Amino acid sequence: MTTLNQAHCEACRADAPQVSDEELPVLLKQIPDWNIEVRDGVMQLEKVFLFKNFRFALAFTNSMGAISEAEGHHPGLLTEWGKVTVTWWSHSIKGLHRNDFIMAARTDEVAKDAEGRK
Numbered sequence: 001m002t003t004l005n006q007a008h009c010e011a012c013r014a015d016a017p018q019v020s021d022e023e024l025p026v027l028l029k030q031i032p033d034w035n036i037e038v039r040d041g042v043m044q045l046e047k048v049f050l051f052k053n054f055r056f057a058l059a060f061t062n063s064m065g066a067i068s069e070a071e072g073h074h075p076g077l078l079t080e081w082g083k084v085t086v087t088w089w090s091h092s093i094k095g096l097h098r099n100d101f102i103m104a105a106r107t108d109e110v111a112k113d114a115e116g117r118k
């Protein structure tokens with residue numbers, strides 16, 4: 001089985017399937033540090049990454065921008081002093097697609113190599 005962090009996103013069309021109730025716990029197990037948030041009825045994956053200062057937080061944010069552009073799938077990114085909150089959901093289907101789990105796993109990979117983690 002291809003692990004999530006080695007997988008690539010597929011184009012997320014408006015008729016793409018949301019992750020099913022059966023798939024959800026299986027996928028969550030592969031990204032155990034991510035939280036589920038529900039905003040305006042939309043399920044999202046969220047995780048906070050801590051850094052030693054704003055510069056490192058901004059560098060991580062830019063790395064996230066680069067992988068997001070490469071995959072054509074884009075997160076919410078809140079960059080603060082020493083902190084970046086990353087949120088994944090699929091706008092096109094107003095919910096969670098497998099792409100969001102792939103990108104959450106990829107985010108963890110980027111964070112592993114990021115400078116200035118706290």
Ligand SMILES: C[C@H](O)[C@H](O)[C@H]1CNC2=NC(N)=NC(=O)C2=N1
Nearest residue numbers: 012072073074075089090091092
């Ligand atoms: C046209 C373009 O491919 C789409 O709008 C993409 C861009 N990035 C996206 N990112 C996310 N997170 N969800 C989407 O539905 C989405 N759609």
